[in-house]
Amino acid sequence: MSTSRNGFYSVLFTGFFLIGLANLTAQAQGLGNSPYSALGIGEIYGTNNITNLGMGGLGTAYANGFFLNSVNPALLVRNRFTIFEVGLLGQSKRLSDNRGQNQQDFGANLSYLTLTFPVTKYWSAGIGLRPYSYVDYQTTQYQKVPGTIYESEYIYRGRGGLNKATFTNGFSLTKNLYVGVEASFLFGNITNDSDSRLLIGGDDITVKRSTLTSYSDVIWRLGAAWRPKLNKDWFLNIGGTIDPMTRLGGNSVDTYQQIDASGTQISIPDTVASRSGGSIRLPSQLRGGIVLEKSQKLAFGVEFGYQPWSKFRQMDGSSGNLKDSYSIGAGLEFTPKTRSSRYLELIPYRVGFNYAKLPYSVGGKQPNDMNVSLGLSLPVGQFVNSVTISLIGGQRGTISSGQIQERYFKIGLGLSLNQQWFQRYKVD
Numbered sequence: 001m002s003t004s005r006n007g008f009y010s011v012l013f014t015g016f017f018l019i020g021l022a023n024l025t026a027q028a029q030g031l032g033n034s035p036y037s038a039l040g041i042g043e044i045y046g047t048n049n050i051t052n053l054g055m056g057g058l059g060t061a062y063a064n065g066f067f068l069n070s071v072n073p074a075l076l077v078r079n080r081f082t083i084f085e086v087g088l089l090g091q092s093k094r095l096s097d098n099r100g101q102n103q104q105d106f107g108a109n110l111s112y113l114t115l116t117f118p119v120t121k122y123w124s125a126g127i128g129l130r131p132y133s134y135v136d137y138q139t140t141q142y143q144k145v146p147g148t149i150y151e152s153e154y155i156y157r158g159r160g161g162l163n164k165a166t167f168t169n170g171f172s173l174t175k176n177l178y179v180g181v182e183a184s185f186l187f188g189n190i191t192n193d194s195d196s197r198l199l200i201g202g203d204d205i206t207v208k209r210s211t212l213t214s215y216s217d218v219i220w221r222l223g224a225a226w227r228p229k230l231n232k233d234w235f236l237n238i239g240g241t242i243d244p245m246t247r248l249g250g251n252s253v254d255t256y257q258q259i260d261a262s263g264t265q266i267s268i269p270d271t272v273a274s275r276s277g278g279s280i281r282l283p284s285q286l287r288g289g290i291v292l293e294k295s296q297k298l299a300f301g302v303e304f305g306y307q308p309w310s311k312f313r314q315m316d317g318s319s320g321n322l323k324d325s326y327s328i329g330a331g332l333e334f335t336p337k338t339r340s341s342r343y344l345e346l347i348p349y350r351v352g353f354n355y356a357k358l359p360y361s362v363g364g365k366q367p368n369d370m371n372v373s374l375g376l377s378l379p380v381g382q383f384v385n386s387v388t389i390s391l392i393g394g395q396r397g398t399i400s401s402g403q404i405q406e407r408y409f410k411i412g413l414g415l416s417l418n419q420q421w422f423q424r425y426k427v428d
Helices: 005-025 073-078
Strands: 082-096 102-120 123-144 151-172 177-199 206-226 234-243 246-259 270-282 285-294 298-307 325-334 349-357 368-379 386-396 405-419
Touching: 073 123, 073 151, 073 177, 073 206, 073 234, 123 177, 151 206, 206 270, 349 386, 368 405
Parallel strands: none
Antiparallel strands: 082 102, 082 405, 102 123, 123 151, 151 177, 177 206, 206 234, 206 246, 234 285, 246 270, 285 298, 298 325, 325 349, 349 368, 368 386, 386 405
């Protein structure tokens, strides 16, 4: 039994690269200012890898054996090589409201870090680390003080998010039937601040109230997939996943303090309330898809997702004003040739579309999120086998409905190492 030395050096090289990258992204764990992240536990990243993002988020039913699929754990067993993959995601967006106010914003983050490997012929396993949600918002409101000529200023801001460390297993029950399970340890902190002050002039005093909530617990995902052969070249892919409803344990601390106009503390933070041993309720999530595939040539299909966020409950038992959400996606992947002397013919090309009804409620209406995507994977050199690039452009919310409109452009970069690390050699 021997290991691939090139594979080890590749992971070592990429590891040093990530350490440097982590220092750049440590100050920006989200994808830019998002007022919607003030609700619930923030904006949910989702489980799509960069490859899936390029084809409308398809991943529940379809997996390319050369690239990772983190959406459906059952499809992990289709990867018969050791795969180490890193994903990076950046977003530029323009926020607008019905008052004519606009804001340009940008954010970037390490999207995921995953290692998978075959254990036996019928079993593959993987470990990974990725962000689960992020909170990044700041809004300012002014209100007239009744009976006076003065105004009061209120500033609301939030920072933080949740991450998850995953252990995934995929099993092949028959030649074309797969099942899988993913256990994830969810952890992180979210801070929500509210500042208020009376604008008199001079030494205005700010009253700051801050809530720090820490979460940690285990969540699960179950998956299944069926891949019957239709004829010599064509396959039908059907897959589904379920994230059972779970309670996420957490603790929170509310503090209060006063700050003068120069930012100097007048009083040290005083604990107003402390809760330990509490929990929030995360609703279940269902995803299903169907994809028609011509082996190593063409794949196209559709996917549907549903999550009843109305069943979400915060630590105090409130619903957080969230509604049920759903999404519909369609995508296509095309590889001209798997073997060719022409470089452009070896590149997998992808295109996709996704529509989602978001769980937030603004003026009694839920914002829509609609986007189109393009992607490709470039075969490269020794340290990284392929570089995947996905471009997503879209919009969510509309000014005409009194919502905050976000027009965004995302770029995803995936670095993938795909090698046989463990292989028995015979010497003649």
